[in-house]
Amino acid sequence: MSELVAALPMYDWPEVRGEVDAQWAGLRDVFRQRGIDAPSTIVRRNGELPAVPGGIRDAEGKLIAPDPATLPPDKLDFHKLWLHPALLFAQTCWGPMELGLSRHVQVVGQPSYDAYEGGQGELYSSALVMRTGEGPEVRSPADGRALLPLDLIRGKRFTFNSLDSMSGIIAPTRDLEAAGESLDIFSSRNESGGHRGSIVTVAEGRADIAAIDCESWALAQRFEPAARKVVIVGWTARRKGLPFITARTTPEKTIKAIREALVGLAEQPRIQRVG
Known part of the structure; x- marks a missing residue:
């Protein structure tokens, strides 16, 4: 069982959770084909996040977020999710990225918005x-x-x-x-x-x-x-629309495999290669 974390929270309305689960299943299977230990399901609650005893720390050892085990278990704190050291794959927004999140994560791709009025590519x-x-x-x-x-x-x-x-x-x-x-x-x-x-x-x-x-x-x-x-x-x-991110500690080999997987899915309406 994978100890890594995946989430697709930004458009995860209750009415489309089945569609979001199917989206992750497609990504998961392609990731696994490239040797990535992708988790079976996405997380939707703080209680589903692995504990981080002592809290989440940055590259210099500074505490930047509490242990997810101390958070309300039935809610999902997006910022704590994004900072989790076990994060393999998730969506975020360029707002938080510009406000400091970019120091703690790595961008691996961009979705395509061609399917929507007001969207064009990434x-x-x-x-x-x-x-x-x-x-x-x-x-x-x-x-x-x-x-x-x-x-x-x-x-x-x-x-x-x-x-x-x-x-x-x-x-x-x-x-x-x-x-x-x-x-x-x-x-x-x-x-x-x-x-x-x-x-x-x-x-x-x-x-x-x-x-x-x-x-x-x-x-x-x-x-x-x-x-x-x-x-x-x-x-x-x-x-630019919502970026796909991974933890800053994700190995370069895994990041390369994720990006290659996204390139392979580029013809699907929601995925594009990172620029």
Whole structure:
């Protein structure tokens, strides 16, 4: 039994857990064919993470996270998952990577977003959504540039999934700054806890606008009734989507095998080789 850890938490909605499990099964089998001791299943709870007595430490021995055994067992702390020394394969976001995670992990690949409006190869964008009737619906720009309806969103209440989210707040912030504006264009800002929560918050009138990454928006159209009450009024610029990562301690031989496996799966819609 493998002692390594794998997780695909970023789009793991309850309604698609079977699809996510199947995605991992495909990756697992290809990894094993290349000699990688990939775990049979992905983790979804802190309680499924191997204990790290004394806590998780960085390359210099500094404590950077507690022992997962001390965390609430039925929740999943993404940041502790990403820092786990037994991490073989997981998704993260470029927001946390830019905020320090990149020092502790290695990037092994990028997913493809070709299947989604607003995506192109390893690039994705976020849909700016408001309640239906409050703005004209727009399509994703073919050139991948930001499409910001500044007059429409000025003075509105903005909700976002988390402060370290590239798609939910960092990308909109950068696009607004490029247009000579800032988050101050909004009358208020509040954290919803997730893209799905942001859609519900807007639909229920507790906020006016949110930025939802294009794959989460596709999931919402399939499974979230509140998505029928909102409309896309703008788009952020395309940027690199969620990277696949492994622990900083993963041997180079294993990283090479992972990358080769991803190259072999490149024709599938969700996997691309790291650039």
